[in-house]
Amino acid sequence: MSSTASPLAPKNVPAMPVIAGVRLATAEAGIRYKNRTDVLLAIMDKGTAVAGVFTKSKCPSAPVEWCRAKLKGGKARALVVNSGNANAFTGKTGRSSTALTAKIAAKAVGCSESEIFLASTGVIGEPLDATKFDGVLERLAETTEAGDYLAAAKAIMTTDTFPKVATATVKLGKAKVTINGMAKGAGMIAPDMATMLSFIFTDAPIAPAALQALLKAGVEDTFNAVTIDGDTSTSDTLLAFATGAAAEHGAPKISRASDPRLKSFVKAFNQVLANLSEQVARDGEGARKLVEITVDGAKTKASARKIAMSIANSPLVKTAIAGEDANWGRVVMAVGKAGEPADRDKLSISFNGIRVAKSGARDPSYDEAQVSEAMKAPEIAIKVSLGLGKGRDRVLTCDLTKEYVAINGDYRS
């Protein structure tokens, strides 16, 4: 946790409303950090549906394995999150550690261990001493309140420079329902995952299978379209909890994701995911520029995604942006290395709306002074038009600065 927030941090933090059926509390358990909260306990009312998506790493953390197994039940009563230690690559110790944490939490909350969900973030390979939760979780369970989501978002930070929250309120049937979310970044962020940790809460009455379908669809163009450094964490976890409390004031119970009554809800749900994932990109380690890469004219959306990710993960593109250099030659390089259909002589590229290359060569009308000025902005939009088909996609990333190297050269030691 840095003492200075990224210059890309959102200017306004939304007031986070209460979600009926969710209570939160945070504490200092001294897992690794001193003088800051590092444990979050969220308690949900009985009957809360849960859905989740996780890292595709072949070496997932112990909490990820725990959640995957418990997700089958579809019901959650509590979420325990710690920062400072990822409990990843900790072997049998790691598994006992998750089991012990769940046991302590289940006792404190008064539920079955299979209704406890766990997430850990921080250093990999260090054993997590779960006895540190003993006493702490019981105390937290007694002090949970209906909701300081910002405090919760702070407790789960590692190298993040600002807490990430988002909220939306929308009609479901004739009832008002609320969606709150939080996330943490900020390195080891890459596609095919659901950021390191993110949690969504809603009072909408949505059955587990429907919630899972919404989450899986929603993540594709939000969290999975963000990359900081192409490095996929062992711990990436995105969980959604639906308490169903809104049913009490008339929200219809939803059992299928295709239910037409969900239309507005899905839109708001995806906006919360998009908002949080953009905040993750804004808080990329060492980031000074938010970079949006749009690829159109590709053969397919999947092809556009691969090309956009190739650009977004290119160290040469990212360092050029850090140097405020509209180095479109490196964009060409990244298009070329993606291995997707591309015709050099049809390619056009623009930076912040200024076209610098068209039809496979420098745009004759391209004014270096104008584009140099545009590159000073904190938000850079790179657009690549392939001119081959109708495939289009968009990803978010950030620049690669000396600060990224400094943060990651010093993090563990």
Next chain:
Amino acid sequence: MSSTASPLAPKNVPAMPVIAGVRLATAEAGIRYKNRTDVLLAIMDKGTAVAGVFTKSKCPSAPVEWCRAKLKGGKARALVVNSGNANAFTGKTGRSSTALTAKIAAKAVGCSESEIFLASTGVIGEPLDATKFDGVLERLAETTEAGDYLAAAKAIMTTDTFPKVATATVKLGKAKVTINGMAKGAGMIAPDMATMLSFIFTDAPIAPAALQALLKAGVEDTFNAVTIDGDTSTSDTLLAFATGAAAEHGAPKISRASDPRLKSFVKAFNQVLANLSEQVARDGEGARKLVEITVDGAKTKASARKIAMSIANSPLVKTAIAGEDANWGRVVMAVGKAGEPADRDKLSISFNGIRVAKSGARDPSYDEAQVSEAMKAPEIAIKVSLGLGKGRDRVLTCDLTKEYVAINGDYRS
């Protein structure tokens, strides 16, 4: 071209012998740089066989397209290389530029344009004014000498901090034959290519098809096993020229790569490729550590290669090495994200021979002070044992430093 050589530069530069049938000359054509050579002309005797491998980029440079087309003839009389401008993404201008360069060179040398091979390295997207070669190539053709290979290697440098040459002498039949090579790096270096530019010369009498087969096989575990930043250039070119002059003192004429008389030659040829590609890794932009990554116990060699490359291209692994931190958790992360078969609980990892992780957890005997001391070395060997099969592979890379970011944030502007 930096004024300070990388601390990883080889301590000794070999004396480069003459290759019968090859003459070299360099000049200052003022393509981009001032007060340094930037054009190399190599003239080969009639009957010289040529082979080549090139970037797999979908947006290759104009010279790469030129060489690919001319390679079909199998014969070469001259090689023209310029630094400072890659003639890539230059559209029709780029194609006319290669055609004009070849025309000027063919006239100067007195051969067909189809026997001229071209390579360019430097900035992408800037039109290359080939009229600058007019006069220069004629003068060079008159002044070529049997061989200052070091001067040639210097003329083709861009951000390289030292010229890269290698040589080997070996028996072919009863005759002595010589292999000389040169290469340039130093950014935009990634697998599936043949470094940015490298040229091999030999007096061995090897037919084009056999030379092509040797080159294709030799590159797999040398140039294709080196990555600096995962960014594949649009210009990567590796050409091999065999003048056949050694036939005059009894070297047998070789028409098939499988000829058993080639055994020693192949070994020496591959050593030259390995030597040059290691020098490319040693001169990675901003590099302070040479990093060798060995993966064994994988299902297959191809699987070991993918995992090794995932580690070698991970910004988090590379910055940890820059910070002299044996952060094996990040190695686990990179194994996990490779998507290849891996069993977390069988994984072992060592740094410079010190095992830090075994059976999916921290090695109980692991001494942080000892490994921290070992990480101060300029050469770091990371070994990952998967414990699944017999697949093994090795790749070379370097660390990711603030200097890499500085070099690439300032390169074009």
